[in-house]
Amino acid sequence: MAWAFRKRIKVIPGVYINLSKSGISANTGVRGASLTFRSDGVYRNLGLPGTGIYSRQKVGDYGGSARDEGTDQEFAPDEAFEVAAPDYSFISADPLEVTSDGLQGLQQAVIDANRQKQELTRDAESIKGSLSLLRLGEVLSKVCLIYCFVPSLKRSIQAGIKGRQDALKEVTESIAASAVSLAVEMDADCSSAYQKVQGTFDALTRCSCIWDVTSGSDVDRVQSRSAASMSVERSITKCLRKDLPGITSSETPLVFLNRNGADIYVYPGFFVMFESPSRMGILDISELEVNFEATRFIETDTTPSDSKRVGEVWEKSNKDGSRDKRFAENRQFPVMEYGEITFKSASGIYEKYMFSNARASEDFFNALQALKDLL
DSSP states (O other): OOOOOOOOOOOOOOEEEEEETTEEEEEEEETTEEEEEETTEEEEEEEETTTTEEEEEEEEOOOOOSOOTTGGGGGOOOGGGOOOOOSEEOOOOOGGGOOOGGGHHHHHHHHHHHHHHHHHHHHHHHHHHHHHHHHHHHHHHHHTTHHHHOHHHHHHHHHHHHHHHHHHHHHHHHHHTOSEEEEEEEOHHHHHHHHHHHHHHHHHHTOSOEEEEEEEEEOOHHHHTOSOSEEEEEEEOOEEEOOOTTEEESSOOEEEOOTTSOEEEEETTEEEEEEETTEEEEEEGGGEEEEEEEEEEEOOSOOOTTSEEEEEEESSBOTTSOBOTTOTTOOEEEEEEEEEEEEEETTSOEEEEEESOHHHHHHHHHHHHHHHHHO
């Protein structure tokens, strides 16, 4: 039985994120030869370890960062087929388009690591299939007594099984190592600020309800006889901590699951929009605009246990808010206080989340904003 193993193992470089009051930068390479990616360009670092001899040279700029202001027209709907659209859509640009200049090296390293892992996984499946066939042949040859009476066949099968077991072990180990090893260096102030972000995020995950707000439309209150000035489309989602495919780090990122786009991963100093192992964007957190608003929401579903009830309204109401008696089945709904956090960036990030616990969401916003203010 012919069989070959294509060895496609390479070393995924370590990446070091430097986080301090002066900003964020990323380093990749080995001792004595590395590259630094910063917002003002790419620098080559050369040195002789142990001698103190060291040099740094700028070797490139980030070009093409300016965006064509007219490209938004490309997505305008055909007027001949125009349908009612929401007034506000909370959806981000393509993840590959939102990466900060200083973090393009990290982005490419993570994507390369994930591609390598996919290739090695396919190799592992091929080896497992070949190993299964050999073991089946071994069983059949034993049943037919050929295994014991033809020593050359026995040696061939045993050698084939041993070779494939060794290859599978090597590939499995390489799959586990196919990730960027991320080390984050933080000064004392940034470390303290990020610990507060983590603590407030953990409280945020315990909210009774978390919604991903996908769109919103203004309401004609006179025509609809409604007390609400805006209607929104929202979906139940989660906040949690989990690792990002392609990165191993001592800091488990803070994750906002997104129901209409890429999930959000928050690391110390940067913000990842993750769509798939080969499609992600990484943004310097100092370039991210974060807003908080305590909002009054007319709740037509079950009221969360950790929300504050601030009033009641009628489904159909008069201008002064009183019940419109023309509607016999007019219902009364509670008005709840929720917290809303919006993430925006000049590169195209635009996401909004609603939390049943307004205080918890405000605490997280304040902690995240304090970290941003340090950078």
